[in-house]
Amino acid sequence: MVRRIDVTGAGGVQLAAWEFTDPPKTGGGLEETEQRPGVLLLHGLMGRAAHWAGTARWLSARHRPVGLDQRGHGRSEKPPEGPFDRAAYVDDAIAAIEQLGLAPVTLIGHAMGALTAWQLAARRPDLVSALVICDMRASALGAASQREWTEWFGTWPLPFTTLADVRTWFGEEDPTLERPRPARGEFFAEVMAESADGWRPVFSRRQMLTVRESWVHDAHWEELAHVSCPTLVVRGLDGELGRAEAQEMVRVLPRGVYAEIPDAGHLLPWEQPEAWRRAVEPFLHAAVPG
Template sequence: MVRRLDVTGSNGLRLAAWEFSDMPKSGPEAEPGDGPREGRPSAPANGVLLLHGLMGRAAHWADTARWLSGRYRAVGLDQRGHGRSERPTGGEGQDPYAREEFVADAEAAIEQLGLAPVALIGHSMGALTAWQLAAKRPDLVHALIICDMKAAALGEQSQREWEEWFTSWPVPFATLADVRRWFGEDDPALERPQPSRGDFFCEVMTEREDGWGPLFSRRQMLRVREAWVHDAHWDELARVVCPTLVVRGIDGELGRAEAQEMVRVLPRGIYAEVPEAGHLMHLDQPADWRRVVEPFLQAVLPADG
């Protein structure tokens, strides 16, 4: 099952978090996976907070969260401007999509939901949020998993390419099948078909009168990305003191040399690869992703609170 948990983020922003569980019924007749959890167990499980990437939502972590919930309390957060969380407007002189706002939101989720000591699992932008929080609040973070996110600056050219790519979207899409086909097969940015990419974008579309379009604002997504693409993030990475797994897909965006340098910079870094996977490795190869992540968590985060 999944249930919504309301979180008050930075500057009072309303955020949606989602707790995934597959807890058995009480009694001798219970089978694994039967029934919802009513309240918390007597000894609360340690928490895992899952942070999606740009344009994503907590639902993209559903499969991962469900197997995690067998040992931990697994919660996914819709980050600001994404999923069912509120879109910030910002006041005078305030950037509502600044990096520190995302970090403060995740910090609020951990504290308000009682997840600490938490393991943070972040994909892409969510990984950056995760390691910035781990550097800021080591008291809250017991372990960290960085999934396919660069520490090096991406630069202005990268931002221009993204702007051109957003402009190329043939919105509105007539059907969800068209969404899946364009993002998974027909997008000129693709070198080869990626079915999981089509599935990813189907999760972040909504039906309107004229067809299907994104839940998010593409203009706002560019603003979100603008906050990190021009800067390198090595110094913050070096301040992460908890055990940290740096995971890359063989065909992802994080190259092997940079990933290994990130592991070298981290005080307690470990390197791993998911074979035959791209940027969306947890969707591309979920079984291999689990084989990489699960042993790390079992080694560094006890199952019992």
């Protein structure tokens, strides 16, 4: 079962949160679910909370998983002028934790969502019990990376005629792909909406570049070092986070743990869902006794 809960984020921006619940077997209903340890799931750039449905399904046996459509994404507000800086995203996540009564919360973040998660954990350790970082680098990516993204957005053959075309292009024909990745095609199909002339993304590509601009030029090691809770760093063998950097992140973290998933790229929770679960679930059992 999934229910939408509206959250008021920083500056009054309206955010959509989605609670994924597994009906309690004891008959306790919603009240019992809300007593379980909270988990806030934070998607990456261009993602949406719905992407976490598979992860939330197994989390809900012991936890109260909530996915947040972050500003500019999914069903949340997309303010024309933002702000889309790091502080806004962290403040939004704090608002969701406090308004939904999730603290002390486990934060699970993918890419941009992972950065938001560890910045929040560093700033408000009182709110966070554990952290999972999925394929996000702590080092600066630089101006060249931003130029590559700008050029990549320009290659999108919009509008797509059908969702099948979306799946094919992002999973097989995207010029950035080295080999087919069907899970990637499904991932992007989830963030498309039908319009009068075909299928287009639910987000603004211009806004996504603005969001990304707020972190690519800076390194984030200092904030990582201030994360005091147990933290799992997970990477796909073919992901964007390299092994050496991931292991250095674990070394910098006061309570860091490392996991690596073979035959997976940047979208590892969706490319290898069972291996992702095997990496994350034992960590949560140890870090957050339920």
